[in-house]
Amino acid sequence: MRDEPIDPCARIVVIGAGQAGFTACAKLRDLGHQGPITLIGEEAHPPYQRPPLSKGYLLGEITEDRLYFRPPSFYEERSIDLRLSSMASAIDRDRKVVALADGATVPYDRLILTTGARPRTLPAQIGGDLDGVFCVRNLADINAMAEHFRQDQRVLIVGGGYIGLEAAAVSAKLGLKVTVIEAAPRILQRVACPETAAYFRDLHDRKGVTLLEGAALETLQGEEGHVRSARLADGSVIPVDFVIAGVGVVPNVELAQAAGLSIDNGIAVDENCRTSDPQIYAAGDCASFPWRSGRIRLESVGNAIEQAEAVAWSLTGAPSRYDAKPWFWSDQYEVKLQIAGLSAGYDTVTTRPGAAGGVSYWYYRGEELLAVDAMNDPRVYMVAKRLIEAGRSPSAVIVGDPATDLKALLQ
Numbered sequence: 001m002r003d004e005p006i007d008p009c010a011r012i013v014v015i016g017a018g019q020a021g022f023t024a025c026a027k028l029r030d031l032g033h034q035g036p037i038t039l040i041g042e043e044a045h046p047p048y049q050r051p052p053l054s055k056g057y058l059l060g061e062i063t064e065d066r067l068y069f070r071p072p073s074f075y076e077e078r079s080i081d082l083r084l085s086s087m088a089s090a091i092d093r094d095r096k097v098v099a100l101a102d103g104a105t106v107p108y109d110r111l112i113l114t115t116g117a118r119p120r121t122l123p124a125q126i127g128g129d130l131d132g133v134f135c136v137r138n139l140a141d142i143n144a145m146a147e148h149f150r151q152d153q154r155v156l157i158v159g160g161g162y163i164g165l166e167a168a169a170v171s172a173k174l175g176l177k178v179t180v181i182e183a184a185p186r187i188l189q190r191v192a193c194p195e196t197a198a199y200f201r202d203l204h205d206r207k208g209v210t211l212l213e214g215a216a217l218e219t220l221q222g223e224e225g226h227v228r229s230a231r232l233a234d235g236s237v238i239p240v241d242f243v244i245a246g247v248g249v250v251p252n253v254e255l256a257q258a259a260g261l262s263i264d265n266g267i268a269v270d271e272n273c274r275t276s277d278p279q280i281y282a283a284g285d286c287a288s289f290p291w292r293s294g295r296i297r298l299e300s301v302g303n304a305i306e307q308a309e310a311v312a313w314s315l316t317g318a319p320s321r322y323d324a325k326p327w328f329w330s331d332q333y334e335v336k337l338q339i340a341g342l343s344a345g346y347d348t349v350t351t352r353p354g355a356a357g358g359v360s361y362w363y364y365r366g367e368e369l370l371a372v373d374a375m376n377d378p379r380v381y382m383v384a385k386r387l388i389e390a391g392r393s394p395s396a397v398i399v400g401d402p403a404t405d406l407k408a409l410l411q
């Protein structure tokens, strides 16, 4: 289905000044939208990249201003009314007005919701509200924990997903004593195969990180309000100086829900990124969209960019069907993991040894190639991504043979 292009002078309001919100505004101007664009963001900083927060920024290798997508002047030059430290508190769909927490109102002709996700927190009943317990989502989170990143500090990381493992890698590099606990039987259980998990377990082992799998947190104990130790379900106690929780995120849907929009593991959108109200779109971590025979919500930069661009194309009248081509990456120590496709539903995994110590794991459902995890093997990643995007499935025997010239499979 195609959208009717809107009046080029229509008022567009975007709620959420993160990856998707920034991209939507910039793309709308690139595509020639002339009407007012307002970008409302509750954080104090101009829109910035989150991935370096658990990588180079946490390591102290890059400064805050290098996280910004564009300098503050960009918004002025492109007539994007960027409202920082400003929270949208309600959407009046009848009057087509967004209410801000400070009492102001912003009228719209089209509204784009890019409210992202927020980290799950450890419950206060188990000590999650003690000082020294942090999560990793915003610049403010990282700035708040920065003073603890000193040699020999003992950090407990709760959660062995990508965010937790990246935080572990930075901590180990900076000389902290690092323990990661994962309640599931293995790390990366939700997102990767046992082979990828084993690869990263070995890597962290070699770097001196203590990695405990099947280890559930029972409580955090504090002294004078600051966390001092963690008790696990098996009764063991780990002394800590601070804790980082990396236990997943929940989509920010409350604004949409209160406005009566359909919610289904995120703000439900159609293949054009339109919500149940045709005047309102959603993109990025907050949006769930049709995928194969069901619905999916992705938490990745690639998805945020591509969905936001699809919205901008829709609004300016060009073909706009969002065709997800999932990709993701993670940096830990000297390893770059690049992921193409989505592995959900796989039944077998084939290993392909790569050049110079690289390796890749190829996920299949039956004969169908679903996804590839490539560790320090960017060429394999590039070919795999193209194969998956083209819907091509070379046999597992062929890709598993290191003598196969993968590029030839693209012809």
Ligand SMILES: Cc1cc2nc3c(=O)[nH]c(=O)nc-3n(C[C@H](O)[C@H](O)[C@H](O)COP(=O)(O)OP(=O)(O)OC[C@H]3O[C@@H](n4cnc5c(N)ncnc54)[C@H](O)[C@@H]3O)c2cc1C
Pocket (backbone or CB within 6 Å): 015, 016, 017, 018, 019, 020, 021, 040, 041, 042, 043, 049, 050, 051, 052, 053, 054, 086, 087, 088, 089, 114, 115, 116, 117, 136, 137, 138, 163, 252, 255, 283, 284, 285, 286, 298, 299, 300, 301, 302, 304, 327, 328, 329, 330, 331
């Ligand atoms: C530490 C970290 C590392 C990551 N690493 C990777 C990686 O290596 N590769 C990868 O692909 N992805 C990575 N991601 C995920 C990626 O950053 C997200 O998928 C992406 O930022 C999603 O963009 P978004 O615009 O949907 O949401 P966000 O970037 O979360 O932006 C949403 C914004 O909306 C604001 N907001 C919410 N509600 C309101 C409101 N009512 N009023 C005003 N403002 C509001 C929020 O404060 C936030 O600033 C990482 C994420 C984190 C946190």
